Amino acid sequence: MKHWMIATAALTLASSAVQAGESGDQLAASLYDGSLSQLAEQGQPGCDAGEGDACFLLGLDSLISGYETFAQALYRHGAVSPDLSPLALVLGSGIEAGATPANPDPEPLTYDQLRDILDDFVTALDAAAVHMQQAGEGTDFVIPIDPLLVRIDLDGDGERGETETLGVLLAGLGDFALPEVSEKSKSKGVTTPPEFIVGFDNADAIWFAGYANVTAAPFDLTLAHDFSAFFDAYLHRLFPEAGLPLAEFGRGSTLMVDPTSDAMIADLVAALHTANFPVIDQTRLAGVRERLLAITSLSRKNWEMILAETDDNRELVPAPSQTSIIPGQSVTQEIVDAWLATLDQVDLILEGELLLPHWRFTKGFDLKAYFDTATKTDIVMLFTGHDALPYLADGPIADAESFSELNRVMGDDWPFFALWFN
Incomplete structure (x- = not known):
């Protein structure tokens, strides 16, 4: 359950039924203080030797650094957050005209730059999936961790402060199934959920590998096509100050309802009109199906490992x-x-x-x-x-x-x- 971003970065800190190796012992602390990449530099030899926790460390580093790079790119170009209600997203009304980006000084964005951003994210996810599969097949480990304490540098300022944790991020998303914040905690100004420790193990590494592919699939499908016309016609809704063709025209004159609503309706029509995407990479498109088959295969393997477990240590699934x-x-x-x-x-x-x-x-x-x-x-x-x-x-x-x-x-x-x- 938890939003896929919870899955994207979580692990260790306490004792476990199966003793983790040295990489596992240090993993939680590095996730909580934002120093995972430094620790990951030491993990390759252990992974090469078949140590499950070392491969898990490398997989998490690829997931988190890949997501950080992706999030920082969106911030750099002034992406605005849509209303996450399904109806709003379907209707396109969740991205308001004139919405102010969190970045006070966004950089211009081109179609080719956006393709590169998406492609880099897929590459990172694929690297994570490989390491997670190695972790699943490596030596046994159980690494308890509170994923909501994992820190992520979302704006690229080089800092991972107390407000840049998955707990704070997900608390702002509303109805996701996170542990509830007590009234007592709210009165003290605490907005993150209480402790939520998960005992991550070899089976969960396979779960992560599956989710890396789940996340990559829609990006791969997009990149297999030329979506430049759609980019020009509609994505100023997502990047309102990045210099896209209609970025300065979020409001026009009144045609039917009001200037803002009419502009939004016009953009929705333009989006439908340009939702005709030529395939420019047939190999990549065919690869989407292979990726989807990999997801079902990994899910079966995940359940095979889950059903074979004999412990009961804060299981993710x-x-x-x-x-x-x-x-x-x-x-x-x-x-x-x-x-x-x-x-x-x-x-x-x-x-x-x-x-x-x-x-x-x-x-x-x-x-x-x-x-x-x-x-x-x-x-x-x-x-x-x-x-x-x-x-x-x-x-x-x-x-x-x-x-x-x-x-x-x-x-x-x-x-x-x-x-x-x-």
């Missing part, structure tokens, strides 16, 4: 025999079986053996054929049907019955479990 750190939410064998069955169905879809339904056709949409052969992705034309024609095929089509176990066991809570289990 617990086996049915272990104690959940999520209040009131246990994991039963029925839930595990339903999840594994769902992974099988997802693989069938990714392999083109189970087709996706399209509202307009009796035939199904072959997702594998799209990833392997598409030359463009036009969102509107795919939805309305014309651009779906090359990918229609005969065969079984996914429906509610295909995911009956997921629906029966998890019901409306399935998004929560998907976020928790990845």
Whole structure:
């Protein structure tokens, strides 16, 4: 559960059922004081020797430094934070015209610069995934840590202060399932949640590897396309002071409602009109499907390791025999079986053996054929049907019955479990 950024950087500080090596002993302190990169410089020999905690250290360093670099780039160019409500994001209304960036002096941003920012982030995530898989296969370790105390330099000033922790960051996001702050703590001006220690182990390293791929997939999909027209037409909403073509025109004259609303509606129309993305890297597009298959494979491996555990040490994702750190939410064998069955169905879809339904056709949409052969992705034309024609095929089509176990066991809570289990 916790937002993926919680997953992006968390670990050690106390005693554990399995004694961690020297890298593990120092890891928590380095995460809490922001000195992880210095410690990581010493971790490669241990990882090369198969020490799980050393590889875990390197994986975390790639995750955190990659996220820091990404966040700092957004700050440097004056990105504004959208309203995170799903409806606001879908409608595009969560990014207000004239919103003031946190950076008082943003730098201009070009399309090529944005591509480089996204590409660098994917590279860091891939490096993290490799190290995390090595950690999962390395010597046993358990490293207790409070992920909410992990410090991240978000603005690139070289400092990781008390206000730059995951706890403070996530507390500002509202309804994410974090431990609640007591009224007593609020009265003392404390805004971070109370202690939330997780005992990270080899299985969790595989979990991190899966999440690194989950995070990279949409960026890879984006980078496989030319989205320059969309950048020019709409991304001034995200970077209002970065010199984009319409950055100075967040308000116009009144056309229907008011100057601000009319400009926003116009930008939404422009966004739909430019949501026609030529494929410029077919290898990368096909690689997205391979990445998605890697995610399901890693999730199976994660559960294989979780179910083989005999300890019960503050588990991030617990086996049915272990104690959940999520209040009131246990994991039963029925839930595990339903999840594994769902992974099988997802693989069938990714392999083109189970087709996706399209509202307009009796035939199904072959997702594998799209990833392997598409030359463009036009969102509107795919939805309305014309651009779906090359990918229609005969065969079984996914429906509610295909995911009956997921629906029966998890019901409306399935998004929560998907976020928790990845």
